[in-house]
Amino acid sequence: MTQLDHGKFSKMTTTFHTLLALDVFVLFFSGYSLMFNDELWWMVGLMGGASGVSAVHRVAGGGLLALIVFWMLMMVTTDTGRGNFREILPSKGDFDAFIQDVQFLLGNVDERHPNARQFAGGTADEIPLLTYIGKGVVFIFAAELTLLSISGVLIWSKTGVISLLATKTAAAAFVTFHGLLGVIMLMGVIFHIFEHGFHPALYPVEVKAFIPRSMIPEEHDDSTEGTGIERLELAPSWNMASTVVGAMAVIGIVSVLLGSLFDEGYPVPRELAIGGGPTDVLLTVGINMGVFVLLLGLVLQMYGNLLRVRWQKQLEQEASEPTAAADGGRVESDD
Amino acid sequence: MSYREHLPETEGYPRAAIAINAVIAIAVTALILWWASEFAVFYENLFRIQPVAEGANAGVGSDWTSGNQIAWLDFLIAITHAADVLMGVFILFMMFLHWGAFRRLAARMRQPGDSGSSAVAADGGRVDDEASAGTDGDTAADGGERA
Numbered sequence: 001m002t003q004l005d006h007g008k009f010s011k012m013t014t015t016f017h018t019l020l021a022l023d024v025f026v027l028f029f030s031g032y033s034l035m036f037n038d039e040l041w042w043m044v045g046l047m048g049g050a051s052g053v054s055a056v057h058r059v060a061g062g063g064l065l066a067l068i069v070f071w072m073l074m075m076v077t078t079d080t081g082r083g084n085f086r087e088i089l090p091s092k093g094d095f096d097a098f099i100q101d102v103q104f105l106l107g108n109v110d111e112r113h114p115n116a117r118q119f120a121g122g123t124a125d126e127i128p129l130l131t132y133i134g135k136g137v138v139f140i141f142a143a144e145l146t147l148l149s150i151s152g153v154l155i156w157s158k159t160g161v162i163s164l165l166a167t168k169t170a171a172a173a174f175v176t177f178h179g180l181l182g183v184i185m186l187m188g189v190i191f192h193i194f195e196h197g198f199h200p201a202l203y204p205v206e207v208k209a210f211i212p213r214s215m216i217p218e219e220h221d222d223s224t225e226g227t228g229i230e231r232l233e234l235a236p237s238w239n240m241a242s243t244v245v246g247a248m249a250v251i252g253i254v255s256v257l258l259g260s261l262f263d264e265g266y267p268v269p270r271e272l273a274i275g276g277g278p279t280d281v282l283l284t285v286g287i288n289m290g291v292f293v294l295l296l297g298l299v300l301q302m303y304g305n306l307l308r309v310r311w312q313k314q315l316e317q318e319a320s321e322p323t324a325a326a327d328g329g330r331v332e333s334d335d
Numbered sequence: 336m337s338y339r340e341h342l343p344e345t346e347g348y349p350r351a352a353i354a355i356n357a358v359i360a361i362a363v364t365a366l367i368l369w370w371a372s373e374f375a376v377f378y379e380n381l382f383r384i385q386p387v388a389e390g391a392n393a394g395v396g397s398d399w400t401s402g403n404q405i406a407w408l409d410f411l412i413a414i415t416h417a418a419d420v421l422m423g424v425f426i427l428f429m430m431f432l433h434w435g436a437f438r439r440l441a442a443r444m445r446q447p448g449d450s451g452s453s454a455v456a457a458d459g460g461r462v463d464d465e466a467s468a469g470t471d472g473d474t475a476a477d478g479g480e481r482a
Contacts, residue, residue, distance in 0.1 A: 010347040062368055070360035078352045105435040112436065119440075133429065140422075156371035167402025173412060180415040184422045191426050195433050200441035214347065229443055236447035246434045250427065257423040266412050267403045 008129055010080070011212035016071060018210070018305060023063045025298045028186060030057035032291070035179040036259050038280070039287040061152050068145055087129045090139075091115075094132035119201040119229055137192060144185045151178040169268050176265030183260045187253045190290055193297035194249045198242045201229050210304035211311055245293065252290020259287055 009017070030053045033043035047053045075081040097115035104112050115132045130138065155174045196206040262283070 012348040012353055062364055065367060066360045066364040069363045070356050073356035073359055074348060074352065077356060078348050080348050101432055101436060104439065105432055107439075112440075133433075153367055153371045156368065167399065167405075169399055169402030170405060170408060173402075173405070173408040176412055177408075177415055180412065180419055183419045187423055187426045191430050191433075194430065198437060200437055200444055212347075229440060230445070232444050233449065234441055234444040234447055238441060242434070242437060242441075246430075250430055253423060253427055253430065257419060260419055261416060267409060268399075 008208065008213050011214055012074070014210055014212045014308075016067070018301060020064075020067055021297075021301050023060050023067060024185075024189065025294060026060040027057060027064060028182075028189070028294055029291070030054075030060065031179065031182060032186065032256070032287075035263060036256070036287050039259065039284040040291060043291070058156070061156075064145070065149055065153070068149060084129075088135050088138050090132075090135055093128070094135060097132040118196070118199050118206060133195060137188065140188060141185065144181065144188075147181050148178065148185070151181060169266070172268050173266035179265065180260055183256055186256055186290070186294075189297065190249050190252050190256075190293050193293055193300065194246060197297070197300045198238075198245060200234055200238055200242070201232050203235055203238050203241070205300045205304045205307070207304060207307055207311075210301075210308045212308075215308075215312060215315065245296065248289045249293050251286045252293050255283055255286025256290050259283055 029043060030047060033040040033047065034050070034053055034057070037044055044050065044053055047056050075085055093113070093115045097113035100109055100113040101116050103109040104116075113132075114127050117127060118131060151174060155171065155178055196202070196209065197204055199206060
């Protein structure tokens with residue numbers, strides 16, 4: 001069986017990915033403009049102040065609950081779902097891929113492990129459905145989303161937690177817990193955007209997540225050995241773009257991590273902490289950079305969907321115009 | 336003629352399952368949120384002073400103080416801070432790992448404006464540049480395939 005190394009997800013999965021991403025971006029923008037309100041004051045204003053932000057966060061939170069319940073049902077009730085679940089279980093190959101990636105970075109090996117390849121150039125038998133990072137993302141995000149949903153439902157109504165734990169401060173603790181838990185997801189998504197938007201062969205977006213496999217031809221000429229990456233031309237803007245966004249992603253991850261350590265929510269302090277000073281300026285810039293990478297992710301995922309629409313139109317056009325060459329051979333596309 | 340005729344039959348998810356599960360998911364969500372907001376009937380209680388707390392610190396605001404001293408909640412927050420730091424460091428490591436790997440992969444690709452491979456061979460085919468010929472000398476001398 002030959003199969004392209006991209007476009008392996010079903011239409012349900014790609015659509016779900018888009019909906020989940022949109023919903024999670026809205027949750028990040030609303031949730032972290034509350035948690036980091038000194039740094040993202042402009043975003044609070046943009047969403048209509050504190051009450052506006054909480055309303056946005058609640059609506060998106062309801063959407064997330066529905067998406068998660070739907071996904072779990074799909075994984076349990078359908079054969080495809082149960083089959084895919086086996087595909088994402090970690091294997092020894094994934095651990096080897098991680099080690100080999102470190103070796104690849106150090107220059108000790110010449111190729112990345114098949115379980116690490118985003119741009120593969122092999123058959124589906126050699127290249128697994130997900131890279132080791134992809135599997136990690138699925139597991140970490142699934143655990144995170146579960147805990148965030150549970151803590152989110154608990155603080156849906158503050159009086160609800162109070163009736164369980166009997167004090168207002170305990171409710172504040174759960175709000176803090178919910179926010180701190182999301183920081184892992186926030187940092188992970190910043191990395192996810194860099195990983196899938198700035199691979200040199202796939203820049204600016206990895207279409208695998210957006211074009212379902214039903215729209216990808218099964219056959220392709222694959223006479224060369226190796227990954228074939230040598231035959232691709234690097235985009236002129238890649239160097240600059242990957243450097244700038246890479247730096248912003250690193251600064252953003254460090255800043256939200258530091259911000260989460262400084263912004264203590266529990267135990268609730270006796271005195272009001274008034275921010276200010278040069279370190280806060282740096283933190284403000286850094287957190288805003290992280291948020292900018294998120295915004296870029298939102299734009300790139302819309303672009304991925306735009307590519308899918310264009311690809312579908314092109315396929316429809318090609319289907320309506322016969323493209324056989326005069327000698328009956330196949331006409332090669334010019335890319 | 337639909338473009339789908341040229342494309343493979345791939346095993347996706349049954350439409351009925353998607354529709355039924357979507358309806359169930361929305362129903363379950365509505366149920367969870369209804370259950371969660373059920374607690375909120377007496378919202379005004381939140382802002383009432385509760386001077387009836389017992390113990391050494393009894394008095395106005397004592398529930399605030401006692402709620403601020405729940406050890407397991409403090410521990411839960413500390414654990415989450417630790418998890419944030421651990422995962423943050425790990426994610427930063429993965430970030431640099433991929434950044435470096437991407438730079439190495441980019442160096443292998445044809446550089447922008449590299450016109451070497453646009454040459455046309457005598458038979459009209461395209462000349463592959465040195466990349467497929469193997470710059471690192473891994474093509475066997477007898478023209479056979481490398482192991």
